[in-house]
Structure formats: C-alpha cells, structure tokens
Amino acid sequence: VTKKLLVLPGDGIGPEVMNEVARVVAWMGRKRGVAFDISEDLVGGASLAVHGVPIRDEVITAAKAADAVLFGSVGDPKWASVGFDLRPEVAILKLRQELGLFANLRPAKLFDALAEASTLKPEVVAGLDIMIVRESVGGIYFGTPRGIETLPDGSKRGINTEIYTTSEIERVARVAFDLARQRGNRVCSVEKCNVMESGLLWKEVVTALHARDYADVELTHMLADNCAMQLVRNPRQFDVIVTGNLFGDLLSDLASMLTGSLGMLPSATLGAVDEDGRRPALYEPIHGSAPDIAGKGIANPLAQILSFAMLLRYSFAMEAEAALIEQAVANVLASGLRTADIMSPGMAQVGTTVMGEAVVRELDKL
Amino acid sequence: VTKKLLVLPGDGIGPEVMNEVARVVAWMGRKRGVAFDISEDLVGGASLAVHGVPIRDEVITAAKAADAVLFGSVGDPKWASVGFDLRPEVAILKLRQELGLFANLRPAKLFDALAEASTLKPEVVAGLDIMIVRESVGGIYFGTPRGIETLPDGSKRGINTEIYTTSEIERVARVAFDLARQRGNRVCSVEKCNVMESGLLWKEVVTALHARDYADVELTHMLADNCAMQLVRNPRQFDVIVTGNLFGDLLSDLASMLTGSLGMLPSATLGAVDEDGRRPALYEPIHGSAPDIAGKGIANPLAQILSFAMLLRYSFAMEAEAALIEQAVANVLASGLRTADIMSPGMAQVGTTVMGEAVVRELDKL
Ligand SMILES: CC(C)[C@H](C(=O)O)[C@@H](O)C(=O)O
Ligand SMILES: CC(C)[C@H](C(=O)O)[C@@H](O)C(=O)O
Numbered sequence: 001v002t003k004k005l006l007v008l009p010g011d012g013i014g015p016e017v018m019n020e021v022a023r024v025v026a027w028m029g030r031k032r033g034v035a036f037d038i039s040e041d042l043v044g045g046a047s048l049a050v051h052g053v054p055i056r057d058e059v060i061t062a063a064k065a066a067d068a069v070l071f072g073s074v075g076d077p078k079w080a081s082v083g084f085d086l087r088p089e090v091a092i093l094k095l096r097q098e099l100g101l102f103a104n105l106r107p108a109k110l111f112d113a114l115a116e117a118s119t120l121k122p123e124v125v126a127g128l129d130i131m132i133v134r135e136s137v138g139g140i141y142f143g144t145p146r147g148i149e150t151l152p153d154g155s156k157r158g159i160n161t162e163i164y165t166t167s168e169i170e171r172v173a174r175v176a177f178d179l180a181r182q183r184g185n186r187v188c189s190v191e192k193c194n195v196m197e198s199g200l201l202w203k204e205v206v207t208a209l210h211a212r213d214y215a216d217v218e219l220t221h222m223l224a225d226n227c228a229m230q231l232v233r234n235p236r237q238f239d240v241i242v243t244g245n246l247f248g249d250l251l252s253d254l255a256s257m258l259t260g261s262l263g264m265l266p267s268a269t270l271g272a273v274d275e276d277g278r279r280p281a282l283y284e285p286i287h288g289s290a291p292d293i294a295g296k297g298i299a300n301p302l303a304q305i306l307s308f309a310m311l312l313r314y315s316f317a318m319e320a321e322a323a324l325i326e327q328a329v330a331n332v333l334a335s336g337l338r339t340a341d342i343m344s345p346g347m348a349q350v351g352t353t354v355m356g357e358a359v360v361r362e363l364d365k366l
Numbered sequence: 367v368t369k370k371l372l373v374l375p376g377d378g379i380g381p382e383v384m385n386e387v388a389r390v391v392a393w394m395g396r397k398r399g400v401a402f403d404i405s406e407d408l409v410g411g412a413s414l415a416v417h418g419v420p421i422r423d424e425v426i427t428a429a430k431a432a433d434a435v436l437f438g439s440v441g442d443p444k445w446a447s448v449g450f451d452l453r454p455e456v457a458i459l460k461l462r463q464e465l466g467l468f469a470n471l472r473p474a475k476l477f478d479a480l481a482e483a484s485t486l487k488p489e490v491v492a493g494l495d496i497m498i499v500r501e502s503v504g505g506i507y508f509g510t511p512r513g514i515e516t517l518p519d520g521s522k523r524g525i526n527t528e529i530y531t532t533s534e535i536e537r538v539a540r541v542a543f544d545l546a547r548q549r550g551n552r553v554c555s556v557e558k559c560n561v562m563e564s565g566l567l568w569k570e571v572v573t574a575l576h577a578r579d580y581a582d583v584e585l586t587h588m589l590a591d592n593c594a595m596q597l598v599r600n601p602r603q604f605d606v607i608v609t610g611n612l613f614g615d616l617l618s619d620l621a622s623m624l625t626g627s628l629g630m631l632p633s634a635t636l637g638a639v640d641e642d643g644r645r646p647a648l649y650e651p652i653h654g655s656a657p658d659i660a661g662k663g664i665a666n667p668l669a670q671i672l673s674f675a676m677l678l679r680y681s682f683a684m685e686a687e688a689a690l691i692e693q694a695v696a697n698v699l700a701s702g703l704r705t706a707d708i709m710s711p712g713m714a715q716v717g718t719t720v721m722g723e724a725v726v727r728e729l730d731k732l
C-alpha cells in the first residue's frame with residue numbers, strides 16, 4: 001500500500017520551505033524504501049491567482065482521499081482587499097472544517113541549541129516543553145450568525161458567534177488527556193468562565209469527563225487572561241494546555257514565541273478515527289507565510305521538515321523515520337548552521353536551501 | 367466643591383491595599399488641603415456575603431453620582447459555585463456597563479528600579495512603556511444571545527456573541543489616537559480580521575477614522591495572535607495598542623506581566639464626557655484579588671495607590687498631586703523597600719502596611 005500524501009505549499013515562504021521537505025522525502029525513498037504517492041496543489045493566494053478561489057472543491061476532495069496533508073502556510077497582503085469569503089485564509093479554515101480536524105496540537109518546545117534565541121531569561125525557559133491542544137473546528141471561528149450588517153443610519157454592525165457543545169468539548173479534551181498520559185500527566189484547561197457561558201460549559205464538561213474517564217491525570221483550570229500572564233511569568237508550570245479555537249490561536253503563538261524559534265515548530269491537526277481506522281490529519285508549521293521574507297531564500301525550512309516528521313509519526317506510525325529526521329535536525333543545529341531567524345553570534349548563517357541540504361547530509365550519516 | 371469619591375475595595379487583597387490608599391488620602395487632606403467626600407461600599411464576594419448579590423443597585427446609583435470610583439478587585443473561589451449571574455465579577459462588569467466606561471486604559475510600564483523582576487531579558491524590556499486601550503463595554507463580554515441551552519439529547523450548548531458597531535469602535539479608537547498624540551504618536555489596532563467579521567469592521571472603522579481625523583498619527587494593524595507573539599518578541603515596538611474587550615483582556619495582562627511587576631500597575635476606565643462636562647471614571651489596579659495571599663498582610667499596595675494618583679490626574683486635573691504620589695512611590699522603591707512580589711536580592715522585604723507607611727513618609731519629604 002502506498003501512502004497518499006497531499007502537499008499544499010500555499011503562500012509566501014510556503015513553497016520555499018516545502019522544497020526542502022522534498023529532499024527529505026526523496027531521501028526516505030532512496031535510503032529507507034518508503035514510497036509516497038504525492039500530489040501537490042495550490043491553496044491560498046496562490047490558488048486565487050490561478051483559479052480565483054482560495055481553495056477548489058477538488059482540493060478538498062483530494063485532501064479527504066489522502067492519508068495525510070502536508071500544508072505550508074497561507075496569507076498574502078496582495079489579497080488584502082479581496083472579499084472576506086475569498087481571503088487566502090479560507091483555505092486552511094475549510095480544510096480543518098471539511099476534514100473534521102478538531103484537535104490542533106501545537107508543541108512549544110525549546111531546542112537546547114537555540115535557548116539563546118528566546119527573549120526570556122534562560123532560567124525561565126530552560127527545558128520548556130508545553131503541548132497546546134487547541135480546538136480547531138468550532139468556537140467563534142465557525143459559529144453563526146456572523147457577518148457585517150448595515151444599520152438604518154448607514155453605520156455598521158459586525159457579529160460573530162462563539163458556540164461550543166458538550167461533544168465538541170469532550171472530544172478535544174480526550175485528545176488532551178490522552179496526550180498528557182504520555183507526557184507529564186497534567187492538563188490545564190483554559191477558558192474565560194467568569195465572563196462567557198461558553199467557557200462555563202467548557203469548564204463543566206472538562207471537569208465531568210475528567211472525573212469519569214481520566215481521574216489519574218492532574219487537571220487544573222485557568223482563566224485565559226491569567227494563562228497569557230502565567231506563560232510569561234513561569235511557562236514551565238504547564239504540561240498540556242487544552243483550550244478553544246480563539247484562545248488557542250493567541251496562546252499557542254505566545255507559547256511558541258517563548259522558545260525564540262518559531263521557525264522550528266511543527267504542528268499536527270487531527271480528526272476522528274473513522275470505521276476503517278483512518279484518521280484525517282494535516283501537518284503545518286506554526287509560523288505563517290512571512291510575506292516580508294518570501295522569495296529571498298532565507299526562510300527557515302526546519303519547522304516544515306519537522307512537520308513532515310510529525311506526519312510520519314502520527315499518520316504512518318513510522319516512529320523510526322520520524323526520529324531520524326529529528327536527530328538530523330538536532331545535528332545540523334549542533335554543527336552550528338543557522339538561518340537568519342535563529343542566528344546568534346559565532347554560528348554560521350545559511351539560507352533555506354543550504355539548511356535543507358544539510359539535513360539530508362546529516363540523514364546520510366545516521 | 368468637594369470631590370465625591372466612591373471607594374469599593376471588593377475581595378481578596380482589595381481591602382488590604384485600599385487601606386494603604388486611605389493613608390495617602392489623609393495626607394492629601396492634611397498637607398494639601400484637598401478634601402474628599404468619600405463613601406465606601408461592598409462589591410463582589412464581600413457584597414454577596416452580606417447582601418446576596420455581587421453589587422446592589424444603590425451602589426450603581428452612588429457610582430453614577432460620584433466624581434470618580436476607586437475600585438479594588440473582585441473574584442473569590444469561595445463563590446465558585448454561585449450562579450453565573452451572581453458571580454463576584456458581575457460587580458465590575460455592571461459598573462463598566464452602567465456607567466458607560468468604554469475605554470479601559472492599561473499602561474504596561476517598566477519601573478527602572480524593578481527591571482530585574484521581569485522574566486524577559488533586560489535588553490528586551492528596558493524602558494518599556496506601552497499603553498493598551500481596551501474597549502470595555504462591548505464585544506463578547508456583553509453581546510446577546512448568550513447562555514447555556516440543553517439540547518434534546520441532554521447534552522448542552524454554550525453561546526456567546528461578539529458584536530461591535532461603528533460608533534463603539536470609533537469612540538474607543540478616538541481615545542487611543544488622542545492618547546498617542548501625547549505619547550509616541552503611534553497606534554497599533556489589533557483584531558482578528560482574517561477570521562472574524564467583527565474584526566474586519568473594527569479594522570475598517572479605525573482606518574476610516576484615522577484618515578478622517580488622525581492622519582498625523584502613525585497607524586498600523588496587527589492580528590491578535592501576531593500581537594501576542596510580538597509582545598514577547600519585541601515589546602518596545604508598541605506605543606498605543608487599541609483593541610476589543612476580549613483581546614484586550616488577554617493582551618493587557620500579557621503586556622503588564624512583561625514588566626515583571628503586576629503589583630505596580632494601575633488602570634483607568636473612562637466613559638464619555640456628558641453635557642455638564644462630567645466624565646464617569648473608575649480606577650483599579652491591573653492585578654486581581656489574589657485570594658491565595660489575601661489576609662496575610664503581604665500584598666503590594668502600590669498599584670492601588672498609583673490608581674489613586676491616576677484618579678487625581680484624570681478625574682480632578684490634580685497633576686501636581688498625582689506626580690507627588692508617583693514620585694513618592696519611586697523614592698520608596700529607590701530606598702530598597704520591596705513587597706514579596708517584587709523582592710530581589712539585596713532589597714528589604716516588607717509587608718503591605720510598612721509599604722503604605724513608607725509612601726506617606728516619602729510624601730512628607732517632598
Ligand atoms: C491563518 C489563520 C486563519 C490561522 C488561524 O487563525 O487559525 C492561523 O493563525 C493559525 O493559527 O493556524
Ligand atoms: C474580573 C474580570 C471580569 C475582568 C475582565 O475580564 O474584564 C478582569 O479580568 C479585568 O481584566 O479587569
């Protein structure tokens with residue numbers, strides 16, 4: 001059985017960093033005999049330019065048929081004035097929703113070799129290893145009613161709706177509890193239950209599920225504003241954080257910035273296992289399309305490469321191969337190579353391609 | 367004309383730190399002949415315990431009649447299982463809404479003497495001085511429909527609604543632009559317009575207002591997730607940030623934690639100037655009720671004292687007196703006194719009362 005992969009590089013630095021993954025894929029074929037059936041397509045601004053839409057139905061269909069999707073990033077200021085329904089970001093939002101990718105796993109892990117890059121004091125972030133599990137197909141991202149209305153006097157009103165149901169909360173909380181059992185066994189559930197009823201329900205449902213099925217895991221609750229603060233004050237207090245779509249968006253970006261190396265962090269977004277045992281999954285770097293540095297050949301390809309490693313681990317149970325890639329990346333860093341975003345004194349600054357080639361060279365040595 | 371002040375200490379450390387403000391008020395009467403007509407009342411858990419509600423209508427009425435409200439903090443785990451409509455937090459939410467306090471000014475300013483307390487590297491936060499202007503009577507905090515419904519199958523659905531209108535956005539943006547003109551002349555408007563229509567309207571309205579009335583101020587736009595990241599990566603890029611209620615809640619807590627001294631930061635929440643030239647205003651520390659240290663006599667009273675200084679400046683145009691208090695606080699810090707939250711090696715750790723007395727002693731010397 002071949003492994004069907006859909007590759008969607010997207011906008012900005014997406015295609016550049018995806019090129020470097022291609023080298024790693026080729027290596028896997030050459031050295032480990034792992035064959036992938038890969039198709040590639042356009043999403044985001046790149047799709048808008050050619051097809052007039054941020055993602056075509058065929059791409060959604062192909063994503064559903066694939067065993068896994070490797071995604072780059074979308075978003076491009078060039079399309080800032082396109083209609084709301086046509087913006088490049090629709091591509092990733094639709095993929096998450098149509099594939100039912102409800103659990104967005106966002107690790108914030110400090111790479112020892114890069115500890116210097118953090119703006120936080122070394123003693124505050126040394127060994128940092130947080131996993132944020134963000135609900136990703138519900139909440140205010142998708143709730144209706146939504147839109148902009150014009151009022152009788154010509155002024156306007158913008159509306160969005162946050163909705164969470166018991167089952168939506170339970171399924172993502174299960175993912176968090178299950179992950180915690182393989183890590184530090186602690187989950188912190190984050191909401192704003194002192195202001196929002198949807199947060200109150202979130203807290204109730206997580207509490208009940210914990211009592212029912214996960215009493216062995218340590219569960220705490222934290223308000224979202226306090227969590228933002230605690231991530232700065234003492235980030236190492238956290239193991240797994242589980243939260244809704246919007247809070248997860250802010251808190252995971254904040255948490256990953258604590259590591260100082262956004263260009264290093266991969267993520268996975270997982271759906272439910274179906275009757276045939278298949279689980280839809282999409283892998284993408286935490287970083288965005290970085291239009292300011294796109295096309296310059298200086299972007300860091302490591303988060304995209306590490307996203308491919310996550311894909312091998314979670315979608316194909318290829319733990320050995322995933323670990324090889326991670327080791328190769330660690331070795332490249334240890335050898336002193338750095339892209340601009342993680343550069344520090346005494347290291348050797350290189351571009352996207354040299355970094356990608358270096359990973360393959362290290363793979364060869366393993 | 368006497369100045370009518372309503373003092374609402376609230377829960378947790380609120381009453382303790384408010385006691386220290388009383389010393390400063392007494393000093394103002396004694397040494398500067400400034401008389402206040404002060405009344406005090408219960409809010410939050412303290413009001414629940416006596417009156418069965420988090421805030422009585424009489425207190426709202428008194429707040430409206432007062433020239434300014436000095437607020438402590440509310441929130442108490444003792445009342446965690448009280449109904450959603452009776453939770454202690456209702457007190458501050460109702461005050462903001464009933465008094466129309468739409469602009470919550472939250473400075474995140476590093477105190478030089480306390481630079482050590484930040485978890486960020488000194489070179490990243492030296493001289494940090496951000497003003498966050500948070501919309502505080504709209505958005506998802508107050509939008510309807512809201513609530514928890516039980517579905518036919520017994521499961522539940524929590525709903526909240528984010529609504530922003532042109533006029534709500536304009537009035538708070540004006541406050542931000544006006545403030546920027548007195549500071550670094552830069553405003554960064556923060557929303558999530560790539561996902562939320564309410565954010566899209568926010569951006570449009572701020573852009574239009576800027577072109578119309580504030581073209582001399584530099585305006586930039588940033589997505590909320592990026593802002594959370596940028597506050598950690600390079601916080602000094604910001605001058606004034608203007609944002610909605612929920613993003614403002616998280617981002618202001620995050621920003622203030624960058625200074626390392628939450629116990630030092632005051633805030634002001636302002637309404638519209640009415641026909642008589644009166645402007646409703648409430649002053650409160652950024653920190654919360656800190657139930658874990660309440661009653662121990664170790665809380666830092668400086669944020670509450672500095673909130674009183676802000677009150678003198680914004681509500682009574684007593685710039686000289688406000689500056690005196692701020693100077694006295696700076697002198698106390700320079701003398702080496704520290705409460706536990708800002709303690710560092712070589713300094714003298716003191717409790718709440720000694721700190722309050724020290725401020726008055728420094729005032730005597732000025
Ligand atoms: C591109 C955008 C729609 C997306 C989101 O808000 O979810 C991104 O910020 C992310 O976190 O993956
Ligand atoms: C107490 C709570 C309702 C309040 C809020 O969320 O606005 C607090 O966190 C604040 O920021 O003043």
